[in-house]
Amino acid sequence: MAFLELRGIGKRFGATVALEGVDLSVETGEVHALVGENGSGKSTLMRVLAGVVSRDAGSILLDGRSFEPRDPGHARLSGVAMIHQELSLCDHLSVVDNVLLGMERTRLGLLDSSEQERIARSALDRLGHGDIDLSVPVGRYPISVRQTIEIARALAVGCRVIVFDEPTSSLTLSDAQRLFSIIDSLRADGHAVVYISHFFDEVRRVSDRFTVLRDGRNAGGGVTKEFTDEQIISMMVGREIADLYPRSAHNPGEVALSLHGLSGMTKPADATIEVRAGEVLGISGLAGAGRTELLRAVFGLDPVKRGRVKLLAHVGPASPAQRWAQGAGMLSEDRKNEGLALGMTVAENTLLTTLPPWVSPGWEARAAQSSIEQLGIKTQGPHQPVHALSGGNQQKVALARLLAHDADVYLLDEPTRGIDVASKEQIYQLIDAVAQRGKAVLVVSSYLPELLGVCDRIAVMSRGHLSPALPVAQWSQESLMHEAVGSA
Amino acid sequence: MKGLKNTIGLVVALAVLYAVFAFMIGENFTSVLTIENMLKNSTIVGLVAVGMTFVIVSAGIDLSVGSMVAFVTVVFAFALERGAGVAMASLWALVAGVGAGLVNGALIVGLRITPFIVTLGTLLMLRGAAKGLSGGNPIYPDNSGWVESLMLTKGGSDALSIPPGVWILVAVAVLAAVALRYTRFGRHTVAVGSNEQAARLCGVPVARIKVAVYSLVGVCAVLAGLVQVSLLTGGDPTIQEGLELQVIAAVVIGGASLAGGTGSIGGTLLGVLIMEVIRTGSSLIGWPNWVQQIVTGAIIIVAVALDQVRHRRAA
Numbered sequence: 001m002a003f004l005e006l007r008g009i010g011k012r013f014g015a016t017v018a019l020e021g022v023d024l025s026v027e028t029g030e031v032h033a034l035v036g037e038n039g040s041g042k043s044t045l046m047r048v049l050a051g052v053v054s055r056d057a058g059s060i061l062l063d064g065r066s067f068e069p070r071d072p073g074h075a076r077l078s079g080v081a082m083i084h085q086e087l088s089l090c091d092h093l094s095v096v097d098n099v100l101l102g103m104e105r106t107r108l109g110l111l112d113s114s115e116q117e118r119i120a121r122s123a124l125d126r127l128g129h130g131d132i133d134l135s136v137p138v139g140r141y142p143i144s145v146r147q148t149i150e151i152a153r154a155l156a157v158g159c160r161v162i163v164f165d166e167p168t169s170s171l172t173l174s175d176a177q178r179l180f181s182i183i184d185s186l187r188a189d190g191h192a193v194v195y196i197s198h199f200f201d202e203v204r205r206v207s208d209r210f211t212v213l214r215d216g217r218n219a220g221g222g223v224t225k226e227f228t229d230e231q232i233i234s235m236m237v238g239r240e241i242a243d244l245y246p247r248s249a250h251n252p253g254e255v256a257l258s259l260h261g262l263s264g265m266t267k268p269a270d271a272t273i274e275v276r277a278g279e280v281l282g283i284s285g286l287a288g289a290g291r292t293e294l295l296r297a298v299f300g301l302d303p304v305k306r307g308r309v310k311l312l313a314h315v316g317p318a319s320p321a322q323r324w325a326q327g328a329g330m331l332s333e334d335r336k337n338e339g340l341a342l343g344m345t346v347a348e349n350t351l352l353t354t355l356p357p358w359v360s361p362g363w364e365a366r367a368a369q370s371s372i373e374q375l376g377i378k379t380q381g382p383h384q385p386v387h388a389l390s391g392g393n394q395q396k397v398a399l400a401r402l403l404a405h406d407a408d409v410y411l412l413d414e415p416t417r418g419i420d421v422a423s424k425e426q427i428y429q430l431i432d433a434v435a436q437r438g439k440a441v442l443v444v445s446s447y448l449p450e451l452l453g454v455c456d457r458i459a460v461m462s463r464g465h466l467s468p469a470l471p472v473a474q475w476s477q478e479s480l481m482h483e484a485v486g487s488a
Numbered sequence: 489m490k491g492l493k494n495t496i497g498l499v500v501a502l503a504v505l506y507a508v509f510a511f512m513i514g515e516n517f518t519s520v521l522t523i524e525n526m527l528k529n530s531t532i533v534g535l536v537a538v539g540m541t542f543v544i545v546s547a548g549i550d551l552s553v554g555s556m557v558a559f560v561t562v563v564f565a566f567a568l569e570r571g572a573g574v575a576m577a578s579l580w581a582l583v584a585g586v587g588a589g590l591v592n593g594a595l596i597v598g599l600r601i602t603p604f605i606v607t608l609g610t611l612l613m614l615r616g617a618a619k620g621l622s623g624g625n626p627i628y629p630d631n632s633g634w635v636e637s638l639m640l641t642k643g644g645s646d647a648l649s650i651p652p653g654v655w656i657l658v659a660v661a662v663l664a665a666v667a668l669r670y671t672r673f674g675r676h677t678v679a680v681g682s683n684e685q686a687a688r689l690c691g692v693p694v695a696r697i698k699v700a701v702y703s704l705v706g707v708c709a710v711l712a713g714l715v716q717v718s719l720l721t722g723g724d725p726t727i728q729e730g731l732e733l734q735v736i737a738a739v740v741i742g743g744a745s746l747a748g749g750t751g752s753i754g755g756t757l758l759g760v761l762i763m764e765v766i767r768t769g770s771s772l773i774g775w776p777n778w779v780q781q782i783v784t785g786a787i788i789i790v791a792v793a794l795d796q797v798r799h800r801r802a803a
Contacts, residue, residue, distance in 0.1 A: 330689060341678075344749070359669075
């Protein structure tokens with residue numbers, strides 16, 4: 001019997017069946033990837049395991065004994081910890097206070113700081129990061145270090161099962177590498193690791209075995225290296241995706257956006273590029289290289305320090321309001337905090353940039369409905385709040401805004417971050433379609449296969465400097481990476 | 489949909505409270521005179537609460553409204569006393585109120601200080617300015633012209649007589665409700681409160697919206713100030729201390745969240761009426777002031793708690 005056994009797990013929310021008869025087994029010293037589209041039940045299954053929701057059917061065995069978590073705290077104390085996409089650290093507390101949060105050691109009613117530091121230090125040492133200063137407030141560390149601290153917290157309480165829920169979605173490539181080596185050391189240490197991800201390269205890099213969920217049921221699984229990506233994708237979607245990246249012939253026209261020696265306050269340092277109408281131009285590079293900052297400076301969200309920007313007929317920097325008026329639209333990489341107002345409805349979010357002075361309910365419903373149909377957004381209607389939608393559908397709402405605005409220049413920052421394969425496919429088709437209609441598209445992405453799949457030309461940002469854009473045929477994943485790390 | 493449920497809940501709460509007090513007190517509570525008085529008492533809180541709803545929906549707060557109303561009454565009375573005509577004095581009052589609102593907005597946007605702190609500062613400053621201008625004592629000018637009649641009721645008759653001030657509140661509330669729901673300005677206000685960064689990305693003029701909503705509070709404070717003058721027949725630098733808490737309570741009972749992004753004018757007015765029914769009812773029963781305060785406080789907490797429970801169910 002495996003160390004962790006989930007058998008026949010079932011869960012309903014009202015009339016919706018979220019899980020039905022799902023099995024999962026994970027050994028110690030194994031990294032097990034859990035894959036599936038958004039809404040396939042991966043998150044619900046892990047929430048059952050972590051005690052966030054209770055199950056309706058099935059059993060969980062941990063180390064041969066029945067495991068009945070009452071709540072996440074109880075699950076954690078019983079040995080199962082979950083590392084979420086959004087970290088649960090208190091930014092103002094020090095590293096040691098965070099690692100020991102909820103299990104503080106006291107002596108005579110006072111915090112026993114030497115004992116606390118010993119525990120925190122030993123947990124960080126086991127992760128190979130004993131160099132982290134324990135007394136510094138967590139908020140001063142970059143996200144990758146904060147994630148390490150969160151993992152250390154799970155180790156400090158003695159967890160043997162550690163679940164990672166899309167842990168790399170906010171990490172740079174080098175930080176992701178560092179996380180992978182941490183996961184390797186967890187495996188070597190005899191932990192059972194469950195790893196949820198949308199990225200097949202990551203699944204290949206970290207996992208020994210995998211399990212696919214589709215519509216709340218098991219849809220296959222096995223030893224990772226015995227299956228191809230295509231085989232796993234077809235398990236996920238239940239059909240063959242012949243080509244994830246549609247590519248029709250684009251006919252680049254006039255220059256729609258040109259940057260000359262552009263630099264922002266900190267980044268980018270120097271960016272020169274021309275994007276033509278009817279072409280998709282990609283910007284590759286490591287997170288933190290200045291790609292997002294480049295888009296923000298062009299769109300007026302960050303100041304321009306030097307250099308020339310020309311958007312269609314308009315020369316010089318402009319505010320976001322002016323950019324929209326000039327015919328540009330931007331999709332933020334940060335859907336939750338900047339891309340969408342989650343509490344507002346689908347209609348309100350879609351039409352925020354195109355509102356007439358008087359907003360008639362009829363106009364609003366019609367305009368939003370046409371966007372919903374155009375993008376195939378799965379929603380109960382235009383007046384549903386956006387927070388109720390899945391990640392992929394939320395992203396489609398954010399994109400719908402640019403379409404509803406009928407922008408001529410699309411600035412897209414990580415357009416498929418954290419969304420399911422089917423939604424990704426639709427977004428790739430959409431990018432292709434708008435380019436065909438003669439729009440200029442500038443795409444920033446950290447996912448190399450995606451850039452190679454959708455772009456006509458690609459430029460690479462490295463430490464704030466933008467390389468010349470070359471036709472996509474002249475790039476490979478390896479050469480993009482070489483250029484990004486500046487070792488070419 | 490959510491807004492409608494919220495409104496129905498508040499209407500039911502108001503009706504139940506009214507029925508309970510009517511049952512306990514009898515005719516003294518249901519009389520035309522009492523209803524007139526309740527409407528009159530609600531006017532100042534209601535006017536200011538309309539403006540405050542915009543501020544709270546935009547995720548802001550304005551603590552300076554009580555001082556602002558007092559300042560407006562003093563400016564108006566002071567101008568009259570110095571020989572200005574009623575129209576001129578009203579204009580001065582308008583300049584004073586809108587100016588104060590503009591200053592609030594400009595400081596919040598320009599210095600990037602949280603609204604709580606800025607308006608805590610202007611709460612003290614406006615109160616001080618009102619006292620300085622009036623020499624610390626109320627000013628009773630000889631004749632306030634039409635302003636005096638704002639809150640006059642015919643009196644003596646059995647028919648309900650609604651004073652002009654209440655009609656002004658109704659008109660302002662209707663305009664505000666339409667503006668909040670069916671105009672670009674209203675939508676932008678909600679967007680700023682719901683997610684300021686997203687609003688900025690979408691080209692919403694965030695700074696202008698913020699200045700506008702605090703100025704709108706200024707406009708409402710001017711109207712409330714003139715109503716106050718009518719009730720007092722003068723200007724008083726010490727009047728309406730603590731108004732801000734009543735107003736915020738009414739807006740919150742009305743379903744707005746201090747985190748921004750939600751709230752409605754209808755809900756706010758129902759919140760104002762609920763507070764007034766409790767106040768009048770408990771004073772007619774003969775409960776002492778301290779009981780009224782405890783009851784009102786409890787109602788605020790219960791209202792918000794119910795709202796939370798409903799949200800959790802919906803989620």
